[in-house]
Amino acid sequence: MTVATSSAGLSSETGAEDTSSTTLENTPTLQSFTRDSENDADGGAPAKKRAAPSSSDMLFYYERLLPFRYIFQWLNHSPKPSKDFTMREFAFEFRSGAYQRYNSFSNQDDFKKSVVNANPMRFEVGAVYSANPKERKNLPKSALKPLSKELVFDIDLTDYDDIRTCCSGTAICTKCWKFIQVATKIMDASLREDFGFNHLIWIFSGRRGAHCWVSDKRARALDENSRKSIVEYLDVVGKHNVKSGKLNLKKPYHPHIERSFNILKDQFATIILREQDPWNTYENNTEIDKKLDELLSFLPEKALQEELRKHWKSSSSNSLTKWEDINVFAKRTLKSQLQVNMLNDAKKDVILYFMYPRLDMEVSKQVIHLLKSPFCIHPGTGNVCVPFDPLKSLVDNDEDSDYGFNPMTAPNLGQLQTEIENWTGNGSTGSNSGVKTLDYEKTSLKPYVDYFAKFVNGLNQEELSVKRERDASDKLDF
Amino acid sequence: MFRQNKRRTAGRKNFEPSIFQGVTQIYNTRLSFYDIPPIDEITLEEFETWAIDRLKILIEIESCGLRSKSLRETEQVIKPLLLKYLPLNPNPSSSASPPASVIAERKKDHYSHFILRLVFCRTEDLRRKFIKNELVLFKIRYNMLQPKEQREFIAQYSDKLPWQYISQDEKLDILDDLFAATSSTVRNSLVFESGDPSFTISRDQLYQHIQKSEQFIKLPFEKVPNLVASRSVLLRAGSAYIPSTLQLNLLSIEYQDLLTTSLIRTFQSMPRLEEDDRLLPLLNNLSANSSSIEYDMSSKFDAENASDINAVSVTTPAVMKHYPMCATHLQGALMSKSHLKYQGRQQLQLFLKGIGLSIDEAMKFWSYQFTKSNSGITMEKFNKEYKYNLRHNYGLEGARINYKPPDCSRILSKPKPGKGESHGCPYRDLPLDSLITNLNEMGVTDQVDINMVVDDVGRNDYTVACTRVFEFTHKQELAKSKATSSEGMHINHPNLYFDRSRQLEKSS
Ligand SMILES: [Zn+2]
Numbered sequence: 001m002t003v004a005t006s007s008a009g010l011s012s013e014t015g016a017e018d019t020s021s022t023t024l025e026n027t028p029t030l031q032s033f034t035r036d037s038e039n040d041a042d043g044g045a046p047a048k049k050r051a052a053p054s055s056s057d058m059l060f061y062y063e064r065l066l067p068f069r070y071i072f073q074w075l076n077h078s079p080k081p082s083k084d085f086t087m088r089e090f091a092f093e094f095r096s097g098a099y100q101r102y103n104s105f106s107n108q109d110d111f112k113k114s115v116v117n118a119n120p121m122r123f124e125v126g127a128v129y130s131a132n133p134k135e136r137k138n139l140p141k142s143a144l145k146p147l148s149k150e151l152v153f154d155i156d157l158t159d160y161d162d163i164r165t166c167c168s169g170t171a172i173c174t175k176c177w178k179f180i181q182v183a184t185k186i187m188d189a190s191l192r193e194d195f196g197f198n199h200l201i202w203i204f205s206g207r208r209g210a211h212c213w214v215s216d217k218r219a220r221a222l223d224e225n226s227r228k229s230i231v232e233y234l235d236v237v238g239k240h241n242v243k244s245g246k247l248n249l250k251k252p253y254h255p256h257i258e259r260s261f262n263i264l265k266d267q268f269a270t271i272i273l274r275e276q277d278p279w280n281t282y283e284n285n286t287e288i289d290k291k292l293d294e295l296l297s298f299l300p301e302k303a304l305q306e307e308l309r310k311h312w313k314s315s316s317s318n319s320l321t322k323w324e325d326i327n328v329f330a331k332r333t334l335k336s337q338l339q340v341n342m343l344n345d346a347k348k349d350v351i352l353y354f355m356y357p358r359l360d361m362e363v364s365k366q367v368i369h370l371l372k373s374p375f376c377i378h379p380g381t382g383n384v385c386v387p388f389d390p391l392k393s394l395v396d397n398d399e400d401s402d403y404g405f406n407p408m409t410a411p412n413l414g415q416l417q418t419e420i421e422n423w424t425g426n427g428s429t430g431s432n433s434g435v436k437t438l439d440y441e442k443t444s445l446k447p448y449v450d451y452f453a454k455f456v457n458g459l460n461q462e463e464l465s466v467k468r469e470r471d472a473s474d475k476l477d478f
Numbered sequence: 479m480f481r482q483n484k485r486r487t488a489g490r491k492n493f494e495p496s497i498f499q500g501v502t503q504i505y506n507t508r509l510s511f512y513d514i515p516p517i518d519e520i521t522l523e524e525f526e527t528w529a530i531d532r533l534k535i536l537i538e539i540e541s542c543g544l545r546s547k548s549l550r551e552t553e554q555v556i557k558p559l560l561l562k563y564l565p566l567n568p569n570p571s572s573s574a575s576p577p578a579s580v581i582a583e584r585k586k587d588h589y590s591h592f593i594l595r596l597v598f599c600r601t602e603d604l605r606r607k608f609i610k611n612e613l614v615l616f617k618i619r620y621n622m623l624q625p626k627e628q629r630e631f632i633a634q635y636s637d638k639l640p641w642q643y644i645s646q647d648e649k650l651d652i653l654d655d656l657f658a659a660t661s662s663t664v665r666n667s668l669v670f671e672s673g674d675p676s677f678t679i680s681r682d683q684l685y686q687h688i689q690k691s692e693q694f695i696k697l698p699f700e701k702v703p704n705l706v707a708s709r710s711v712l713l714r715a716g717s718a719y720i721p722s723t724l725q726l727n728l729l730s731i732e733y734q735d736l737l738t739t740s741l742i743r744t745f746q747s748m749p750r751l752e753e754d755d756r757l758l759p760l761l762n763n764l765s766a767n768s769s770s771i772e773y774d775m776s777s778k779f780d781a782e783n784a785s786d787i788n789a790v791s792v793t794t795p796a797v798m799k800h801y802p803m804c805a806t807h808l809q810g811a812l813m814s815k816s817h818l819k820y821q822g823r824q825q826l827q828l829f830l831k832g833i834g835l836s837i838d839e840a841m842k843f844w845s846y847q848f849t850k851s852n853s854g855i856t857m858e859k860f861n862k863e864y865k866y867n868l869r870h871n872y873g874l875e876g877a878r879i880n881y882k883p884p885d886c887s888r889i890l891s892k893p894k895p896g897k898g899e900s901h902g903c904p905y906r907d908l909p910l911d912s913l914i915t916n917l918n919e920m921g922v923t924d925q926v927d928i929n930m931v932v933d934d935v936g937r938n939d940y941t942v943a944c945t946r947v948f949e950f951t952h953k954q955e956l957a958k959s960k961a962t963s964s965e966g967m968h969i970n971h972p973n974l975y976f977d978r979s980r981q982l983e984k985s986s
Contacts, residue, residue, distance in 0.1 A: 195699065196716025218716065222700065229703035233713075238911070248914075250662055250929060254709040255655040 089126030206378025708936030
């Protein structure tokens with residue numbers, strides 16, 4: 001018997017086996033194809049009650065709470081099981097570290113049964129192939145071609161560690177979550193307005209990041225070249241654009257960058273200058289010289305840089321004051337309109353540099369890349385990877401409305417178990433109407449499942465109408 | 479006597495029967511994608527002379543390419559030849575349908591293209607060469623069309639081209655965004671069209687130009703991944719808006735795809751053709767003629783230049799500073815990894831051979847590089863596994879062919895480098911960040927310069943990017959040697975880059 005490495009599980013260890021490979025082939029591939037780097041089980045989960053679930057907790061969750069029905073519908077695009085689902089690859093990741101690729105399921109029941117049997121730590125969604133992935137051993141290699149997959153994006157706060165001062169490593173708080181929130185706004189705008197996608201959903205990755213799944217048919221059909229072109233289009237502040245503290249951005253800004261800037265500029269003062277306050281010299285600020293150099297390197301004119309450096313050395317101040325200092329000193333130092341224009345461009349670059357979304361590009365480029373499924377449990381925190389609306393809280397929590405989604409109050413497996421135990425029925429309506437209350441409906445998971453169901457419904461409505469049109473005109477669509 | 483032998487052309491046999499109504503229509507416009515094979519009968523004499531006339535044009539185009547002439551210069555050379563051998567006159571504006579003389583010109587153009595497909599479809603090398611030169615011919619002719627004819631041409635192929643021109647109203651609606659997204663591309667192409675590198679245009683003038691004259695094409699963004707990646711186009715609701723200055727690039731992409739698949743299909747149906755004993759000698763004769771297209775760099779490398787090239791000097795800055803990026807990249811990989819995979823070895827060995835590294839010096843150089851790190855390749859292993867291949871490249875083994883260094887289009891036609899490989903063209907194959915690092919290392923650090931190179935790369939104009947880098951890194955030498963022809967120096971061969979660079983150094 002294997003026991004979870006972390007012993008802080010809420011429910012007692014029941015002795016249920018960690019059935020890594022009961023019904024499945026026992027040659028799991030150990031290749032780490034898609035880990036999202038959040039595996040460290042002992043990270044400092046900040047809130048109380050957030051702890052690594054045991055394998056019996058997981059079994060409970062798979063049997064009673066995870067909405068297999070909607071995951072199935074989301075990937076299937078049709079009322080009856082279709083190839084989009086049956087030829088889809090799923091991967092299981094086990095506590096042992098084993099990673100098993102090329103699972104596929106024939107329908108919703110098979111899907112749930114297989115997950116319950118295997119009871120993995122989590123499972124990941126991959127591409128739809130030209131043949132059934134689980135039969136790959138009986139097929140020539142060329143028969144298993146990846147055909148389609150949702151376009152996915154991954155944003156993780158670890159990529160912001162050089163900017164955020166509130167937390168580091170695996171820790172997060174509502175302050176640094178604002179980076180993710182603003183990233184979702186920018187990505188959302190571009191994916192919808194520029195690329196014309198409509199069916200995209202944001203999923204909390206369980207600890208300190210978010211995934212975006214674009215499920216439009218056109219997005220699923222993109223080849224790798226096109227996927228690459230989209231990530232590069234969106235990757236404004238990528239490594240290659242940062243050279244000696246300068247962004248290589250053409251002026252005038254491309255409309256996408258201009259729009260992003262307009263989203264960011266109003267929040268710069270709050271998020272960066274006030275909350276993160278990275279250039280504060282009152283307190284002992286590690287690497288402050290490096291940070292100030294970085295800021296100064298954006299500015300035009302050596303003279304201006306030197307004046308500011310001298311001034312900031314001579315007395316302590318916070319980031320807000322320093323940002324204002326730039327204008328004050330510029331008035332004295334810069335002489336031509338051209339220099340003033342350069343300074344204004346430089347300040348725009350600074351805002352973009354510190355706040356523009358930082359994408360993990362590799363996740364998005366490949367069709368065959370696997371990504372953790374929505375509604376999985378984060379193995380370190382026990383948080384449910386719930387979908388969220390970047391703009392408004394799904395649980396009508398006024399305090400959370402600033403963030404759209406507050407990761408600190410995200411549904412957690414331990415909490416869900418308590419909610420089920422304490423559930424006493426909601427009056428008489430449930431049983432009278434003959435409709436059985438589903439377990440997830442007894443918990444705080446409900447608004448998230450409903451939100452996801454609505455999303456899936458919207459997607460499938462469109463799929464059906466496209467199919468109908470196609471049948472009518474008897475033509476192939478793109 | 480050939481009249482008696484009047485027969486159907488080969489084209490008929492090798493393509494699916496086409497629709498008759500299409501055939502009468504294909505001569506309605508001057509230019510075509512040659513997507514409908516000919517079906518009328520012609521004489522053997524016509525078969526041969528028409529093919530030779532077109533061949534003369536293609537040979538001249540190839541030669542212009544080898545002399546690194548720009549499209550504009552090539553145009554100057556080719557136009558008189560076109561008038562003589564393959565004239566294509568516009569429809570007289572008065573009559574509704576073209577007169578017989580015009581039809582005859584178009585027929586000759588049409589047939590000669592299809593006959594040469596038969597000649598050039600046989601090997602990958604010939605196909606590549608044919609496509610390259612036909613593409614240039616296409617571009618020259620497209621530029622010769624009147625704007626109205628260009629529009630008609632696009633309308634004619636509208637079902638093949640996934641585009642649509644936007645209306646002036648739609649353009650004005652999104653004018654500011656179009657300007658922001660595409661002005662640098664439009665500016666570059668105006669500079670290019672002017673043929674004057676010092677051509678300047680103010681921001682306001684550029685805006686006016688885009689507002690008044692520039693047309694925009696709308697197409698699905700998936701069609702132009704490179705332009706999307708470099709943010710050189712405006713995107714709206716899944717469509718990319720592209721300035722019509724890039725239209726010829728788009729047309730060329732479509733034409734190239736079409737030609738590539740057609741040639742392979744022609745090749746697959748060749749066996750049937752070879753049953754015909756009258757055509758075969760003709761085709762063989764044409765093939766032999768076309769061999770004058772074969773590439774010969776040997777005259778370009780004079781002994782004087784090569785005298786200081788040896789196993790030691792090829793790693794010195796004095797020599798390496800003349801390398802194009804592909805060679806620097808390869809040699810850098812070799813020096814740091816003490817190994818290169820096959821494709822990279824081939825490319826660098828032939829490049830070094832091209833700059834004058836003798837076989838003896840090459841043997842010293844390569845054996846030292848491979849064995850220097852004690853990473854397992856011993857001298858015995860080198861002699862066993864790598865020596866033969868090196869000598870082979872120098873024509874000392876096997877078929878004893880004196881292999882020539884590959885030119886850029888050859889390099890670009892090879893499979894892209896995979897993991898751990900360094901061959902190919904860095905402008906195409908390196909991720910943007912490494913490309914920029916390499917540019918910086920070559921001394922290209924100015925942001926505006928880098929943007930221009932990145933723009934070229936975004937348009938798949940890799941040799942233009944390379945040529946530009948040559949210009950940036952040789953600014954002073956080029957300025958000094960104004961007397962010698964410094965214009966129209968398109969780099970289409972790594973060794974050309976090297977030779978030019980050294981020549982400039984010597985003359986300045
Ligand atoms: Zn924080």
